[in-house]
Amino acid sequence: MDDTVLVLGATGKTGRRVTSLLGTAARPASRSSATKFDWSVPGTWEPALAGVTAVYVVPPENPALLAEFVPLAVRSGVTRLVLLSMRGAPDDDPFEAAVKGSGVEWTILRPTWFMQNFDEDLFAAPVQQGELAVPAGQGVHPFIDVRDIAEVAVVALTEQGHAGQTYELSGSEPLSFAEMLARIVAVTGKPVLYTDVEPDDFAASLRGLGYPDEIADLVTMLLVRIRRGEEAHVSDGVQRVLGREPRTFADYLGSSSFA
Structure with missing residues (x-):
């Protein structure tokens, strides 16, 4: 096309x-x-x-x-x-x-949640400052590399066979925030503390940063779903569209500002 x-x-x-x-x-x-x-x-x-x-x-x-x-x-x-x-x-x-x-x-x-949130967006400043406090407990989630999302999007935009399809996209490794931060620390050598906080406190912190109420509540709800174990499942949309496994967290780290 x-x-x-x-x-x-x-x-x-x-x-x-x-x-x-x-x-x-x-x-x-x-x-x-x-x-x-x-x-x-x-x-x-x-x-x-x-x-x-x-x-x-x-x-x-x-x-x-x-x-x-x-x-x-x-x-x-x-x-x-x-x-x-x-x-x-x-x-x-x-x-x-x-x-x-x-x-x-x-x-x-x-x-799912983007790996790049750790160095480009929501979690970047807290990680740089040495402490990430979110209401996710020890729940795990298969974060996805946004490069995989982009590649799937381009295929859907330019090739035939994807009309009427809803693709659930995820990475292949369900990881906790503590595990992901440990991997970041292993690359950077800079300590980052993970703190599990109460949802109301987290939502209030987002509002304090200027996020609208509805966005603060949505982000908090999604993190609480991870805490409850509701977001651990792996999806196969990347494999279905691209014919390969999704990028890993290690792949992301190697291409990120942490490298």
Whole structure:
């Protein structure tokens, strides 16, 4: 497929990797990209969609915005949508429903927590400061390397055979936070303490960092699910799409800023 693919969230963890893999076929879009796209400014949507036939959708916080965007994309000539969702999304998830009801080819990606959160996002600052405090107990979870998500997304965006599919994506190693931090320490030589905290205290700390209430509550709930042992299972979406095993935590560490 030689058509142009609009990549939303192009400066984010998955979006910039999808952009890199697509090369000249990508039209990266974000608030800071050459192609401007802002979920809160609908006037940026139509210009970004001009001439594209597929979209990698990193959704907004408000599902109503995606429900408004999808019909516009279809009217603009888009024939394929690949949505970044999340593990545990309900079957009636409004973000997924907007894509599934589009009338064009769609693929849903439901990944686990990202390995790159340890050096690029939510956990990066605490790890650098020497203590990570989250309400996950000793629960284990098969974190995924975002490079695997990007590769799956590009296949779904550019190849046939993935329409109507929902891919559950995970790494192959269910690890606890303590185990992952121990592996980081083994690479960096810098001690990092893992502390299990109460969910309410963690949610309050996120709000103190400026996270909206709904995001703070969602992140806390997902971590509590790990604590309860509800997120230990391994999924096979990477193997199904790419025909290989997912990258390991060691693979991630070797390519990260910890190396």
